Amino acid sequence: MSKRNALYAQSGGVTSVINASACGVIETARRHPGRIGKVFAGDNGIVGVLTENLIDTSKETARSIAALRHTPGGAFGSARYKLKSLEENHVEYARIIEVCKAHDIGYFFYNGGGDSMDTAHKLSQIGKRLGYPLTCIGVPKTVDNDLPITDTCPGFGSVAKYVAVSTLEAAKDVASMSRTSTKVFILEVMGRHAGWIAAAGGLAGNLPEDAPHIILFPEIPFNRQAFLTRVRRCVKDYGYCVVVVSEGARYRNGQFLADTGLVDAFGHKQLGGVATVVANMVRDKLGLKFHYAIADYLQRSARHLASKTDVDQAYAVGKAAVELALAGKNAVMPVIVRKSDQPYRWAIGETALGRVANREKMMPRRYITKDGFGITAAGRRYLQPLIQGEDYPPYKNGLPDYVTLKRVLVRKKLTTNFVLS
């Protein structure tokens, strides 16, 4: 078989382990020099592909590529840029094929969530139609854990660990001060439509008196009265109350508790500030002293506290993506298959991109307690293995020794510039 170049691109919100997947892709490709030539990376993801700004990863040392495994963020740049449907904007897809053709790219590895799997899927179809068959393999990534079929999504386990540990630590703090100071602590976490991240906070404790005492899920319509009653009860019984609230928490009518009215590139409502909304309820209706934290990007970039399980899985899906491509597969995505809960055992499987594109996996109702404020034993059984193990980055001068790549661009071959829509 002939030797072809490969293209790797990061898409959407980054995670603390997306670079571990990049590391898996690049290191595995380098082990097959007879089949794969250079690995190019989109400079700022698909935007770099469209504008023919391709990073030549062969200019990076083996040491730098290995360091990607412990470096958070998107080392090649990522993008929130959703391609339109084939009918609406055929031009963008055709341009990507043109860029691939110009650089003899035979393999495309797209590292992202549901939207990106859809893009990769369409590219594999249009390539064929345009007479340039492109092997398109998805590499799963999303802190939201909302991709279907795969047992979990690389990126999620580390956010889960961050949220569980932070909840545990903040609870220790609040508990020790509650006699004379803060009674209610609220931690706002990510998870636009699915409560997976908020649920992970539940791992911080197991007994009724353990924090978090209340989790507010997007899946459960927010009932102010039930919430306030529970807060008052916790403060009475335990002296304090710790609340983990998802940014996606909403009222029965579907309105988010924190609706700012802003919309992002994918048409998703931009959220934020639900902690403030909840804190104000606590103050106004219960008159209790509160504090709140908003983890925001800290939770998804906290490589210093990554889950070893998550890092291993992130690397494994990157590696498997290349292996699937070399095995002649197309329009597929490697997935995590759970073999057993305890001890936790997993393996890599695969699924068709068409089966994961644009589909969100919600929390099963049976993972949430009947009262809607906590996680069940089944939820715990699912979540617990995902935060197992620590995988500390090396430190230098008191700080993690994260790598910054050279990002040397490949010389352009096309004569036309592409104007982003």
Place this chain on the structure above:
Amino acid sequence: MSKRNALYAQSGGVTSVINASACGVIETARRHPGRIGKVFAGDNGIVGVLTENLIDTSKETARSIAALRHTPGGAFGSARYKLKSLEENHVEYARIIEVCKAHDIGYFFYNGGGDSMDTAHKLSQIGKRLGYPLTCIGVPKTVDNDLPITDTCPGFGSVAKYVAVSTLEAAKDVASMSRTSTKVFILEVMGRHAGWIAAAGGLAGNLPEDAPHIILFPEIPFNRQAFLTRVRRCVKDYGYCVVVVSEGARYRNGQFLADTGLVDAFGHKQLGGVATVVANMVRDKLGLKFHYAIADYLQRSARHLASKTDVDQAYAVGKAAVELALAGKNAVMPVIVRKSDQPYRWAIGETALGRVANREKMMPRRYITKDGFGITAAGRRYLQPLIQGEDYPPYKNGLPDYVTLKRVLVRKKLTTNFVLS
């Protein structure tokens, strides 16, 4: 010399290493059974002392006491409860002496900040006056790093490390998304009157293009125009802008950017929400996409990311406090003495409580750059050693294995109940 019991109490906001000081006090006391009988701990700090709720630490195993070294929060409970002046409320001081007398307490170790050092100082005076000489030793603690004389305050180094690491990690995230998404990221940190914690964020980078690009200190009057101009410039030059803002940032007239109007037990204004205020400016005046995080209690409870230097110093001041008491000292506090910056070397010294009580140490102006937005080489030289080294807690099931003490109360001996003011 006769054998006397000891009393230990935690005061004010807790830290991720205040228990390491408790560990230092208790383990050292246990090594002198001929001089120190039992170590009692105030249940919820001074509140427990006033109400005669004393925890008998001899009921805790050596293993549990050792585990305090890696457990955040206040294991015996802390309190925000400021005793009035001797003139205003002699009764509280007299009550403490009465409780000490009832339980044959000869040593009082008070683990807190400036207010607590004042209390310990007064207690040593009134004990003498009431014919019950009590050895009162302060144990320094405050994340704010605002105690004078000591080179640094146990608690600060770990917050500094948390803020520096979080800034570095979030910056990696924002940088990789800035082409098509968030341009400005704001991290709100603690530090009511002194900018030490915000300054620590400056350790995340060293070059002009490195994050954080802007630090907003309480020491530098906030100039909205200069701030916005700098944000716009950073986004133009580097593609994004990371801002670390102290909760204590304020306008030239002294008004806090985020003034909620609430006041705590010490009469300090309760702050919060400065990140929102700054973010709104960025949105309204520059129209840039922003995100913000509020670290709140996470920063001071993050034992998982503690500075080894800080943990060692926290333990050392606890140990030294007992040794000073046994050496016959009174009304003193052990301090950290810096011997050299690089390599960092330090030793334990001592100072009179009267010299540290109620005095705040501000950031020297020379630690802040001329433009007021960053830290100087001198500031870096001071801060860098304090975040050195990692001291990971043991993990179990993916979570830090923090200890929860039994907190067995001593049987009361006084017939009167004390009503808190």
